[in-house]
Amino acid sequence: MDMSVTFGDDSVAAAAAEAARKLAEEGVPRALADGDATLWGGEAESEAAIRLGWLSxxxxxxxxxxxxxxxxxxxxxxxxxxxxxxxxxxxxxxxxxxxxxxxxxxxxxxxxxxxxxxxxxxxxxxxxxxxxxxxxxxxxxxxxxxxxxxxxxxxxxxxxxxxxxxxxxxxxxxxxxxxxxxxxxxxxxxxxxxxxxxxxxxxxxxxxxxxxxxxxxxDDAAQAREQLGADDEPGLLLGTAIGSAAASGRDKLLLDDSLSDINGLPDWIEQLIAESTGKQGRGVLPVAGSEPNEAGDELVAGIDTEGDIEVHAPLGAQFLIWEYATAVAGRLLGINPFDQPNVAESKENTTRILGEAGDGPLPTGTPALVDGPVEVYGDLPPHAKDLSDVLTAVLQDIPDRGYLAILAYLDREAAFDVPVPPEASFETITDIWAAHDPASLQGLLAIRTDRPVTFGWGPRYLHSTGQYHKGGPQNGVFLQITGAVTDDLDVPGKPYTLGRLQLAQALGDLDALRQRGRPAVRLHLTDREAGVRHLLAAAREV
CATH class of the missing domain: 3.40.50.10490 (Glucose-6-phosphate isomerase like protein; domain 1)
Structure with missing residues (x-):
């Protein structure tokens, strides 16, 4: 079984080797493999003591x-x-x-x-x-x-x-x-x-x-487990590479699985690393689904693919390697990789919003601008006259070393419902789907900035990158997308529908971001299908 971490960047390899050497001198690799809960400091010890079962x-x-x-x-x-x-x-x-x-x-x-x-x-x-x-x-x-x-x-x-x-x-x-x-x-x-x-x-x-x-x-994970504790174990090398790179300023981790037989691992890694490291104003931002910009703060991790770091292993082993690496990176960054101190805020805001609204409308506010089927909420520059201007302003707001997060509270499978010609080629079908998929906005905006652009489906991301958004560095800009619900669904035994809960979750997270001074704009699609098309068209004009 091919199971290794190799390097396509000599400087990353050298920094990782030096960090691994120091950790080995401190006995960290063996201690971590044995489940030592003291490795992340006294404040983290009680949490770590009940969170290390993944090792076995x-x-x-x-x-x-x-x-x-x-x-x-x-x-x-x-x-x-x-x-x-x-x-x-x-x-x-x-x-x-x-x-x-x-x-x-x-x-x-x-x-x-x-x-x-x-x-x-x-x-x-x-x-x-x-x-x-x-x-x-x-x-x-x-x-x-x-x-x-x-x-x-x-x-x-x-x-x-x-x-x-x-x-x-x-x-x-x-x-x-x-x-x-x-x-x-x-x-x-x-x-x-x-x-x-x-x-x-x-x-x-x-x-x-x-x-x-x-x-x-x-079975594959067990083979990875046999190597835990060794000074050249893949998880140790990966963790020291990520941790030392982040400490030197390369804290945007771009995940590339384009040549891998494993499908979708970056989405899992995204949660693991963002939620584990994004706290106390620091952390590593994982970026899935976006091309590198060769910016100074980027680090490319290839999954069975070329990159600054290259991780080769079957899926079961990948799980354990990345988990071990995250724990190692947490020690290097001086954070507790097992807690999520800011996740509850958006949940509490959602509960408060639903409770205060009762049977009445949710507190959506008044749109600052309306462009066709898209309402825009938030602080906009005076020159913003249409949706393209809004998107341009959002991109310009991204600070040096910052990022843009697109957060879509929509149906992530709706694009696949769009009718396609019966004789259409696979490429044509893919193009039709992409033209109706909110996730296409990530690529359209990514090519218009040299800053990382992430995309998350709400409320899914609240259990993933949401911790990093609120606990990580103060350099994120947020573009939230919500949509009108025409066919709602009751939640039996609860005083809300799914659509009402979905909107309350979006508003609750928006409150949490704005309370921290994070720039955030909400786009509300009054007609979802038309709104997505209009939004993607506006992005092409930026």
Whole structure:
């Protein structure tokens, strides 16, 4: 098995080697492999002490395989072929990568967009099994999905207990309610944080149900584990490269998987590194889906691809290598890589906004500018007369060493609903989809600036880069996109709909950013399809 970290930049290699040498002299590699919770200082010790279980998962998670195997056999015997995963952040990102790389279908619900949830509900409900994954057991998005599917199953004459599988931590509120409801419950290791949970039940259960070979995943991870503690171990080299580069100013980590057989790993790495390092005004900003600008603060990490750092390994090993590297980088940066001190703020703001609004309208404010199907909210320069002017101003606001984050609270699959000619080539179909996809805005704006541009789907990013946005360096500029909801979806037992929750989440995060003085503009699409087309057209005119 090819498992290595190599370097395409001699200066990065030299700095990493020197940092690795110093850590080896301090006994850090072996201590980390053995789970020493004191490595990140006294303030972090109590948190680290209950967050290092990921080091042994390639071995301990094998205990789950018989239980998972029986569950898979039952689901297959009942001809349940549509696997839906309701989970956020660490509960969804790893299974999505595992299944995409194994080329097996998995429907991931990490959204509060009613259109996206309705699409999943309409797909083979009679042959659907739903995995409800939540470490805390109280994640509002996942709780909403569970409630919606429970009602849908009952309305269809299906017992939810036959179709819902719950993955959670021991003792969580979800465990008790799931047992009372008669659901199948599989417990994860409580000593593993969400973003380090790829090889726990959170990663393995939905992936196995979808058809991925999770035993091989653990086998590959086990081979990586055998090297932990060595002075030239891949995770140590990767971590010292990232940490030393960031300390010297190269703190924008561009992730390139263009030549890899692994699909989507940058999205998982994005959460791991952003949420682990983005705090106390420092951190490493991972950038997925964007081309390098050869700027002085960039570091390119290639996954089976050329870069300043090159990581070669199968997926199971990649998980462990990047986790170990993140822990190492955290020590070099002087931060606790296991907490997320600012994540709760947007959640609390959402709850407050919903509570204060009651049955009335949410506090969206008055648009500063309206350009066709797009309303613009925020402080704009006097010369901004249309959407192209707004986008130009946003790009000009990015400071030196800063970045732009595009945050879209929309249906990330809506572009695929656009009709295509029956005889169209794959290239033509791809072009049609791209012309209706909000994510295309990342590329359109990235070529108009030498600063990194990131893209996140809301509220998914709140469980990922959201920590970095608020806890990291004060150099981000934020462009949030929301959209009108024409076909909303009730959340049974709650006083809000999905669409109302989605907008409240957007407004809550916007409040958290603005309270910190982060420049932020919100674009609201009064007609989603027309709004996306208009927005992309405006970006081309910048």
């Amino acid at each position: 998962l390639p071995i301990t998670s094998r205990e789950l395989l018989p239980e998972i195997g029986k569950l898979v056999e039952r689901v297959r015997a009942e001809s349940l072929e549509h696997v839906v995963l309701a989970g956020m952040g660490g509960s969804s990102l790893a299974p999505e990568v595992i299944c995409a790389s194994a080329d097996v279908p998995l429907t991931v619900l990490d959204t509060t967009d009613p259109g996206q949830v309705r699409r999943a509900l309409a797909d083979r409900l009679d042959r659907t099994v739903v995995v409800v994954s939540s470490k805390s057991g109280s994640t509002v998005e996942t709780d909403s999905h569970r409630r919606i599917y429970e009602k849908a199953f009952r309305d269809a004459g299906i017992d939810p207990a036959d179709r819902i599988v719950v993955v959670t931590d021991p003792g969580s509120p979800l465990e008790q309610s799931a047992i009372e409801a008669g659901y199948t419950v599989i417990l994860a290791d409580p000593n593993v944080g969400g973003r380090y949970s790829a090889l726990t039940a959170f990663g393995l259960v939905p992936s196995a149900l979808a058809g991925a070979d999770v035993t091989r995943l653990l």
